[in-house]
Amino acid sequence: SAPVRERADVVVVGGGPGGSTVATLLAKSGHTVVQLEKERFPRYQIGESLLPSTVHGVCRLLGVEEEIANAGFMHKRGGSFRWGTNPVPWNFLFAVTPEFAGPQSFAYQVERMKFDDILLRNSARSGTDVREECDVTDVLTDDTGRVVGVRYSGRDGAVHEIEARYVVDASGNKTRLTRHAGAQRVYSEFFQNVALFGYFTGGERFPAPDSGNILCAAFDEGWIWYIPLSDELTSVGAVIAKEHAAKVQGDREAALMRFVDRCDIVRDMLSDAERVTDGVYGELRTRKDYSYANTRFWGNGMVLVGDAACFIDPVFSTGVHLSTYSGVLAARSINSVLAGELTEERAFGEFEGRYRREYAVFYEFLSAFYDMEQSEDSYFWRARKVTGFDRTDMTAFVSLVAGAYSGEDALTDADAVVIRFRESTAELTEAAARTGGMDTDSGQRMNHLFKAPVVRDVMEEMNALQARGAMGSRTVEAPLLDGGLVPSADGLSWAEPAVRAVS
Ligand code: FAD
Numbered sequence: 001s002a003p004v005r006e007r008a009d010v011v012v013v014g015g016g017p018g019g020s021t022v023a024t025l026l027a028k029s030g031h032t033v034v035q036l037e038k039e040r041f042p043r044y045q046i047g048e049s050l051l052p053s054t055v056h057g058v059c060r061l062l063g064v065e066e067e068i069a070n071a072g073f074m075h076k077r078g079g080s081f082r083w084g085t086n087p088v089p090w091n092f093l094f095a096v097t098p099e100f101a102g103p104q105s106f107a108y109q110v111e112r113m114k115f116d117d118i119l120l121r122n123s124a125r126s127g128t129d130v131r132e133e134c135d136v137t138d139v140l141t142d143d144t145g146r147v148v149g150v151r152y153s154g155r156d157g158a159v160h161e162i163e164a165r166y167v168v169d170a171s172g173n174k175t176r177l178t179r180h181a182g183a184q185r186v187y188s189e190f191f192q193n194v195a196l197f198g199y200f201t202g203g204e205r206f207p208a209p210d211s212g213n214i215l216c217a218a219f220d221e222g223w224i225w226y227i228p229l230s231d232e233l234t235s236v237g238a239v240i241a242k243e244h245a246a247k248v249q250g251d252r253e254a255a256l257m258r259f260v261d262r263c264d265i266v267r268d269m270l271s272d273a274e275r276v277t278d279g280v281y282g283e284l285r286t287r288k289d290y291s292y293a294n295t296r297f298w299g300n301g302m303v304l305v306g307d308a309a310c311f312i313d314p315v316f317s318t319g320v321h322l323s324t325y326s327g328v329l330a331a332r333s334i335n336s337v338l339a340g341e342l343t344e345e346r347a348f349g350e351f352e353g354r355y356r357r358e359y360a361v362f363y364e365f366l367s368a369f370y371d372m373e374q375s376e377d378s379y380f381w382r383a384r385k386v387t388g389f390d391r392t393d394m395t396a397f398v399s400l401v402a403g404a405y406s407g408e409d410a411l412t413d414a415d416a417v418v419i420r421f422r423e424s425t426a427e428l429t430e431a432a433a434r435t436g437g438m439d440t441d442s443g444q445r446m447n448h449l450f451k452a453p454v455v456r457d458v459m460e461e462m463n464a465l466q467a468r469g470a471m472g473s474r475t476v477e478a479p480l481l482d483g484g485l486v487p488s489a490d491g492l493s494w495a496e497p498a499v500r501a502v503s
Helices: 017-028 052-062 065-069 112-125 242-248 252-262 264-269 319-338 344-374 376-385 391-401 414-435 440-449 453-470 497-502
Strands: 005-013 033-036 074-076 078-082 090-093 107-109 129-131 135-141 147-153 159-169 185-187 193-201 214-219 222-228 233-241 285-288 292-294 302-304
Touching: 005 017, 005 147, 017 033, 017 052, 017 112, 017 159, 017 319, 052 065, 052 107, 052 319, 065 112, 112 129, 135 159, 159 319, 193 242, 193 252, 214 264, 222 252, 222 264, 233 242, 233 252, 242 252, 242 285, 252 264, 302 319, 319 344, 344 391
Parallel strands: 005 033, 005 159, 033 129, 078 214, 159 302
Antiparallel strands: 074 107, 078 090, 135 147, 147 159, 185 292, 193 233, 193 285, 214 222, 222 233
């Protein structure tokens, strides 16, 4: 017999952070939302190092900031890099940014099984009809070919159908649905890496307060992440150029240990550690073909968020930031259209415009960062000629890698911006006294990075943004895009800038 067709305003496919963000915000706005997840949570996922914009900005908007704060995740105050030929690692601290100075100057390193589970439960608590072990196999279309729902096989093995005004594809990098939005995946020509990763107990920690930092250490064939997930557990992964992909085939254990051996600082930190060999962390996993963007992020009744739309590269931990930020943007657009306030074109144009901009900035920045390592030899001599190091640039750099580039209230904390900027002066001085934000050598490295034109532009924009915060003139959020929209007062939909300025 034909399956019974249920109805909802929106179906969200995927229970990861992207899906839970969009579902929660739509449910909070009073829409009927069904969120379908293939696995039974908690389930394993990679992507453990987060940015402040996610844990303070988006999580606050979702009403889950406190629960996350109480979950016992490792505090990440910044990043440590062994990048280039200098054997001394350098640090950046989130504390030097005005957006995340003071009490918010950290993010978390998370076991994604726990983090994603908290977001999914919160989505259900917010009113979403969350259904696990429901595998979406196809979309439903009307006579015009527009997507009007999904078909899924449930835990009972039966086929189910749900009709909806919009289908959000948040089903991650293995999505089978994006083509129905008229989208095609385009792989990056620059980022063509493979990753091999596993877990260790007993790895060394940096001295406090940097003990929760992510360490990224470059070596000949690529780089290694070293993420302290707890006092005991460390996530270790090698990112290797695709040309070396053959090396991660076959004996994965031997391959990972060989990469670790080549990377002095990680080898030293793991010298007393043991690899976890049982349970969910016992497996050595690989990932490849993960750097891509779709030609469209919405269309034909569908909206793509998170890895279903795009992903760049693990360096600088932008994956969960992009997935949750795109979830916020998508929810605003869907809310505005369902409320009859904006046309699809206008609302989703804003969604795609902002999302692409965020993606493009990180894409260029990450490319420049990779380039910095590759051209180390010639750079080394050029850098000798660079004198001095502009602290404003340093601040802007860290704001970018904290996820605060868009200047969105939703990603920081609008009410506290000015206050925190003042507080941060003291923190800044303290941090500068301790580390200089970074050591002098890294300052010179950063100067090299700033030569990339797009990074230069971003830095200027962010310095302007921060100056605005410092002057306390931050009253109405300006449109981010030319002729674009601004977030509504509650942050859950879009408004025309003029309308908001009068009200
Ligand atoms: P996902 O987390 O993948 O969630 C998608 C969900 O959809 C899954 O639960 C899946 O089971 C479900 N699903 C799939 N198909 C279906 C279906 N047909 N029906 C129903 N449900 C379905 N990001 C960071 O922020 N920090 C990092 O340190 C970091 N490191 C990374 C390292 C590597 C090697 C890689 C490859 C990525 C890394 N990332 C990192 C990126 C991060 O993993 C992703 O960007 C993030 O998980 C995307 O979240 P999402 O919600 O879009 O998708």
